[in-house]
Every structure is written in structure tokens, then in C-alpha cells.
Amino acid sequence: MAVPGRKMPERFSSSSTMGSDEDIKVYCQPCDHDGPRLPAHGYCVDCREHLCQTCFTFHKRHTLSRHHTLLDKNNMPQTISSTSVHPSQPDNLTKPCDKHMKEMIKFYCQNHEALLCSVCVTLEHTRTSCKVNYIPDISAQVINSKEHQVILKGMDTITEQCHKKSEDVKKITAKSNSSLTDVLADIKKFRTEINQRLNELERQAEDAAKTIQQENNKNLKTVETTCDDVTKSLKTSSDAIKHLNTTKQADKLFMELKLAEQMAKDYEKRVHHLSVYGVKEYNFRPSKAISTLLGKERSLGTFTEKSLKQSNPPTAVDIKTRQTSHQGKICVKTSKDKDTCYITGMTLLTPDLLIITDRNNEAVKMVNTRNKSVTDQLQLDTVVSKVTSVTSTELAVTLPDKQSIQFISVSSNKLEKKQTLKVDGECYGFSCCQGKFVVSFQYPAKLLILDTNGTILTTVRGGNIFRNPVYVTTNTNSIYVSDRNMVTITRLNWQGEVTGSYDGTSEPRGITLSDDGTVFVCDWERNVIEEIAGDCSTGKVVLKDLSSPCSVCWCAETSKLYFSCCTREDKHDNFLQVFKLS
Template sequence: MAVPGKKVHKTFSSPSTMGSDEDHQVYCQPCDRDGPRLPAHGYCKDCREHLCDTCVAAHKKHTLSRHHTLLDKNSMPEIISSASIHPCQLDNFTKPCPRHIKEMIKFYCQNHKALLCSVCVTLEHTGTSCNVNYIPNISDKVINSKELQDILKAMNTINEQCHKKSEDVMKIIAKSNSSLTYVLSDIKKFRKEINQRLDELERHAEDAANAILQENNKNLKTVQTTFNDVTKSLKTSSDAIEHLNTSKEADKLYMELKYAERMIKDYETRVHHLEAYDVKKYTFKPNKAISTLLNNLRSVGTFTENSLKQQSPPPAVDLKSRQTSQEGKICVETSKDKDICRIIGMTLLTPDLLIITDCNNDAVKMVDTCSQSVTAQLKLDTWPQDVSSVTRTECSVTLPGKQNILFISVSSNKLKKKQTLKVDGDCYGISCCQGKLVLSFYDPAKLQILDTNGTVLTTVRGENIFSRPGYVTTNTNSIYVSDWEMQTITRLNWQGEVIGSYGGMTRPRGITLSDDGTVFVCDRKRNDIEEIAGDCSTGKVVLRDLNEPFAVCRCAETSKLYFSCHTWKDKHDNKLQVFKLS
């Protein structure tokens, strides 16, 4: 039986299928979704829904809809557009609200960019400033929308970034693992060095103990021989006395007794002397310094960390174009030389005073750049390698053969030896800056930073960093090292951390800094001199077609570049080349 005021449920029809009067009846759409179908007595233009009397009243009271535009029964549209059919379909909300588990998300706040349930809307988004939309009313706009395309594009970009970062992390971890392989090798090598030194000390102690043991055995043999001789002699004399006494041969007995009396005194002296032997008992007392060291040790060494984190590369430095012109040549051969010159180190103390090392003639020479002549020469008892200015009147020279640094005073065209500094290896390159010395070593390959007293402040080593570090140059910010075997220029900070590297060389040798922070390097194999940016990002050749350039020095005040050649031909090696680079 029909209930008064209610209609029997029917399937909603589109306008194209409406035919009967009942079909033209417009029903309340909210009620149509949840319960009995009721005739519509109003229409909301904002929600695009027909409403019954009850829904109209509720619509006017609810915070979200009280400002909507409502049409009465006479003004409302009688035919439902296709756009209004969508809200009449059953809700398909399946995502629960994370804050109100029993409620489904049905709304979206445009102001707060938040998905909401009914409870969220009622409690937190009721203000007039919140533009809250019912999702079915706005969802049809997202299909094939620009927003959809942008989000998919952003997701794809992030996915590609994740893939690339994953590959980068794998490479970094591989480098880290590789460095740890070197660490393990260095630990074993260090342990081997410790073992060899301890074995050497042990052999010395054993040799000392064996020497004492041999001395004791020698003394024991002497004592035993003496006692045996005394005992044997006394027995022979005693038997003779008894025999002569029995046979009553008085004359012979008298003489034998006198011999025995003298023998007794002699033997008493010998026995007393043997008793005076100071034979000692020995115990072993470990070296206190070694014991203390072992007790205080907490590790065999420490790890030096260098970040492998991928960073944005520094901006490429635009090396300015330089005008180059040859200024001439300076002959550095003197009458004291016994061999062809081989200039392998040079430094400027002043614009007109150049100090060079000649390893073939075991000499340090002073060159006047104005007169272009050698004005002083200091003969050494070993060959010098590199040289660096300490002050305007002092320089330091490396002597690899003696593992020393020699300090030389410079005054009035005279070079004079001062003190020497012992180092722990065959030192080659040297540079002095900020009261510190930076030295390079070949075997083992390493770099050391020392104070002027010889105290080692920092040591940098590692097969992945250095192989044959030859020359160094420094400023207040950086240390640059040329490694001819690795074919690199390595940049470090004063903490010994690698902060840059340039690999565009074939046989880098001498190295010097320009006043603008760029680096000039001799490439002996390629017969050129290259200028490298201070951050080691770029480089370019400034002088080419040279004769195996070796050592180099730059004067900021005159813009002149001095360099030597190493060809084993006197016409090249006995002269310094002078170029102006501006």
C-alpha cells in the first residue's frame, strides 16, 4: 500500500527518457541517495541539486550552504541537466579520514589544501574564509586536466631523480669501499713496519743476552781448567811427598816440601782470584716507553675522512686570454760547474733576485734578473732538489739524499748555510707559507705539513691521492701538488683534505702560483706550460712548443715567467727562459 506523501522508488531517468507525468516529477536529490523519494520544492544553484522542504530548511541552516542561492518551487528548473545527474549517483567514498577513522573523506578545503571528512568540516573548517567543496561536485574537472598532467610529470621527475641518486650513491659507496681497501692495506703495512722494528729490537736484545752468555761460558771454562790443574798438581805433589817420606829420602823430601809450600801459596792466590769473579744473575725489564705506549694506545691509527658527497660543481673559471712575448734567456752556467746544468728548482726572493738549484753540479745559485747573470754560488756536499723562499733574505732547500732541509741566508750577493732540519724521508718538493713548510715525498708517496721546528702537523698519504708527488706551491687558502705519475694537479686545504683535482696533464713537473690565484704548470712530456684555474676546474695552454720545461717561477710585479729546460743538451739546459705573460 502506498504511503501518503511518498512516491514509489523508481530508477532515475535522464531527460531524454522522461515521458509520463510521473516521469516529469522532480525529486529531492539528497533524499534520493539515502532514502525515500520526495518531491522537490526548491533548487540550490551552487550545489546544482533539487531539494525537498526539509532539505531546503537544513540547507539554509548549515554553515557550508547557508549562503547558497536557493530557488523556490516556481523558479526551479523542472528538467535536470546532464550536469546535475552526477551528484545523484551513489557515493563512492572508500578512503577513511586519518583523524576520524569511521568517517570517509568527502570534502576538500581549497584554502588549506586538505582532504576532509564531515567531522573535519564541522569542527575545523566552518569559518567563512574556508572554501570547502563536496568532492563529487568538482571531481569531473580533473579528468585529463593540466593539474593531472603536471602531477604525473612531477612524479616522473622525482622517479628519475631517485634513480639517478641511487646510481650516484652506488658509485660513492664503491669509492668508499675502495678507499677502505687501501685503508686495510695501509693498516697491514703499518703493522708490518711495527713488527719489523720490534723484530730488530728483539734481535738486539737477544744478541746482548747471547754475548753475556758466551762470556759466562768462557769464564766458567777458565775456572774449571784452573781448578783441574790445581787439583792435578796437588795430587802429584802429595803422592811424591808420601812416597819420599816412606822411603826416608830426606834430601828429596825436603826439596819437595819446599816446592809444595811455594805451590800452595801460588794456588791460594789463584783460587782467591777465581773467587773474585763477579758473576751476575740477569732478569729482563721491558722498555718503559714501549710499555707505556702500548698501555696508552687505543687504536693502531685514525681514519682521515674526505667527503664523497655529490656537490654542485664549482662554476668554471674563465681564464683570461694572456698576451705572451719572449723576454730573453739567462745563462746560469759558471766556471765552477763541472757538468751540464740541470735546474730543477727555483724561487723569487725579490723581483730581481732569483734562487735556483742545480742538481748536476750540487749547487744553489743566485741569479740577478736585471743583469741576467749568476752573482753567487753555494757548493753543497749532496744534490739539491727544490727551493722555496722563507723571507726576503732566507730560503729553504730540500736535500733528498740526506733527508734534510737546508736553510740558506741570502745577503750582498752571498749565499751562506744556516741550520738543517731532519725529516723522515726523501723530501722533494717544498713550499713555505704562513710559517709552515709543506713537503712532498716519493717513497712512500705522501705530503707533510710541518712547523719551522720540524714538528709534523699533518700527513696526507694514500695510493688514490698520490703516487709520485714532485712539486708543491701554496697560498693562504690552498696547497697544490703536481704528481707526474698520476698525471694530476691535486688541490688540498691546510687541514690536508683534497678539495680539487685537475687531470688534463701528461707529465706535470714544476708548479707556481699567479697573483690572481691561477696555477702555472710545466708539462715536460707535452712541451708546454698550462694555466689552471685555482679551483682546478679548467685549464688551457699558455706556452707551447717548448724544450721539455721543468722548473717554473712567476713574478707578479713584472708579469714575467721564468722556467728551465731538461733535455740533457747544454744549449737548452744551461739557460733559463724568460717570458712575459700579461
């Protein structure tokens, strides 16, 4: 089918001389362009072309031309008009179709608002289902149209948005980069402070060693001087005795012998009391606290308010056989308490300062582990569940009935309430690590990872993972959750992905991490405390024949394990048990 605007063959060009036989007899223009010359049988008003009988019949059937106006042989123009040879509008449709690269886009479907080629129209947008227009027939109406103005305005708006977005990101990026420059400076400053402190400790150790050396040298000098004096004195006396004996001076020899005898006794005592046994050999034993810190920590610190790529989890830790010894117990019942204690949470601020939560008496208590006494008690007048240390002078507890977290400061051995943080549900399990909180909820069962402002970073839904996740503990690599209903200890990374699970307990409750990466678990039903590997692969009972252990806390510096009991009996529940594990 010929398309208006297409250049005609030279035989129909304007340069042909009109009036010849060819001018009198008209031929099929499509066939004359591509095939044999055939006489015209009709005429298409829309296409402005003469058609042979075959093209005329096909024109009435084709999807694109079936609605065109056709004139039969008797009514058709008897000459080729100049408008057919020279269309008023040139053919500018040269954009190829995305689907059919050899075809040009020439049509527009109003139903689908799509630009089409003739193949698209034939296969996908027939006139029976779509309203298809030939672009040259409708294009004139878009010039200076409202649509033209609206589209340009929309494009300008998007351009402005892109410019604004680019500027905003540029400003934010500059601030971020500037903050990271400050972070790098802080890291260097922190490292300098660490170096200065280590240098100071090194100087102290060196001074102590030098003091001992000086004492040793002083003692040596005293011994050498004394022994030298005694030796000289004894030799002088010995020489005199030998001379007097040789010369047979009996009187003088007698007196010299008696003097020598007394002098020998005096010198013997003097030599005997010389400090020889006080001189010792020495070995260096590194500070356990520093060694533990260096072995446990994986970084100098964290970049707060930024998403962190966690380092790879540590490899499985073999559980060593431990020697255990009972170190006594600590009474945590006070005159303010109205009920039997129910210690559900505990955390250490220092080796001598243990913080516990007493659910029954709605209190947070400060325990001096050295004196084995409660030194302060903060009443909260609501159920308090778990506790975690935030800094060396700040801690936080979960208040499930109030669906909130209560921050508490520690100053001058006093506990004082600070701000509260609302959370989404009844919160129970609680742990803080590297400026992030991990909080567990029971109804529905879930785990939230928050920043210290309460912004939710990650949500872990219960599903097949949790049913009753009450106890939580964390380190820089992993999160461990104790679930008494699922009867599991579940290990997750900081993206909330499960990386391990241990199901060797009967009713797990309180959990705490040791300094070498293992996990101590209170098995309430079996009356034992079990130690499981950091990858949750194996476990071993370390304490048995206990009284329903409930909550537990490990002190790396002293290698002591503190735990509470839940028996509903005063003789057990009002005390913390203390064991040393080595």
C-alpha cells in the first residue's frame, strides 16, 4: 500500500509530458512502483492513489485501509493529480520501531497511548480492538496545543526536581564526608590516648622493675662490703695467731685466741643475717583484664548512625573442661521489699558492681559483689524485666507493662531515673552492644534492633524462629536469644539472619556470654547451667544440682558466674549464687 508523501516513480514525475498515451491511461500506482504496470481499476480518496483490481480488493480487506473511501473505475479520477505526485506534506516518519527495527513508526493507538509501526498495528492493535490513527492525519493539532504546554511544564518540573535532588545529595554527602573526617581525627585521638595510657602503664611496670633491681644491687653491695670486712678482719686475726704461736708468746696467744673466738661468733651471726633469701627471680604475668579486652574486642569503636557491615562470625569454640568452686551467696532481700525476690535480669558495670532487676518487688538494685550487700535500690512501681549496661555510668531496663525502656544513671553509688523510650509492645529481653539495643517481645513474638534513639533498624518476626523470646545477650558478631517454648538458643547476625541454633536444653532461661565467646544458659527444668559453643554446635553442663536457675551473669575479670533462682521459696530466691569457673 502506498503512503501519502512517498516519492513517485520517474514515470509519474512532474517532468513527464502530459497528453501522451500514458497520461490518458492511468495505471495502478502501487504496482507501478514495485511491480508490473497494470491499468487502474479504482481510486482511494484517503491514500490519493489509483489501484488495480487486486490492490483495490486487498485495500478493502486490510486492517489499515478497510475504512478508506474507494471510488470504482467509473467514478475514479481519469488522470493522476498533482497532489498524488507531490503530496503537500513530506514524509518525516523516520523513527524506527523498538520491536520491529526495520519498520518506521507511523501510527498512534489512543487506547494504549502507544506509538506503532504497521506490524504492531497488524499484530497487536487491530482496528476492531483499538482506535489507531495515522500520525500525519492527527499531528497538526499538537502544535501550540495545551498538551504540548502541559508536557513541557512536566518536563521542566522533573528537571527542577533532579537539580534539587542533586544539590540536596551534594550537601548531605559533603556533611557526611566532613563527619567522617572528624571520625578519623577522633580515631587517631582515641588511639593516641590508648597509646599514652599504655605508655604510662609500661613506665609504671618499668619503674617497679627498676626499683627491685636497685634493691637487689643495694643488698648485693651490703653483702659484698660486709663479707669483705669480715674476711679481712678474720685474716688479720688468723695471721696474728699463727705468728704468736710460732714465736711461742703464750700469754699474747691465749688472749688473741679468746678474742678471735668471740669475733668468729659475732661474725657468724652477722653473716647469717645478711639478706640473701630476699632476692628472687621474677616472671611477667599480663593483666587479665587487658588481655581479655584485647582478645574480645574486634574494633576500636563503631560509627554510630550508620549501617555497619558485620565482620564474619567467629569460628566454633571448643568447650573446655572447667574447674568449679562455690564462692558463697549474696542476699538481695531488703527492708523495702514486700515479696519474695524474683531476679529476672542482671548486668555488671564493674567487677565489684552488679545491677539486678527484681520483678516481684518492682525494683532495680545495686549489689556490691565484694561486700556481698545491696547498696542502693530504685523503686519503679511497675513490673521491671531485664537490664543492660549502656555505658559505664548508665543502664537501661525494660518495663513490659508500660511498653517502654527506662534509662537509669549510676553516680556516687546511687541509681537515678532518667528519660524513657517508648517501644512497640511489651518488651522483655534486652541487650546493648555498640550503640544498638536488641529487644525481644512475646505478643506477638519478635525481635527488634534499635538505635539508642528508638529508631527501628531491623525487625525479626517470630514465625518459625521464636515463640517466647525472653532472654537476649549480644556481642559484636552475634545475637543470642533464649526461647523457653521453642526450647532453643537461637543465634543471629546483626542483619537479623539466623546463623545457628541449639536445642539441647529442656527449658532455657537466662543466658550470658563468656569472654571466649561461649554462652552460659540456665536450664530451669534440669536444674543445671550449660555452656554451649559460640556457633551453637555443642554444649556441656558446667554446674548441676542447682535450684531452678533463672538469670545469669558472667564476670570475665574474676571468672565468676552469678545466677538467681526461681523456686518461689525465700531460702533460694532471695539470694544470688556465686561460682568461680576456671
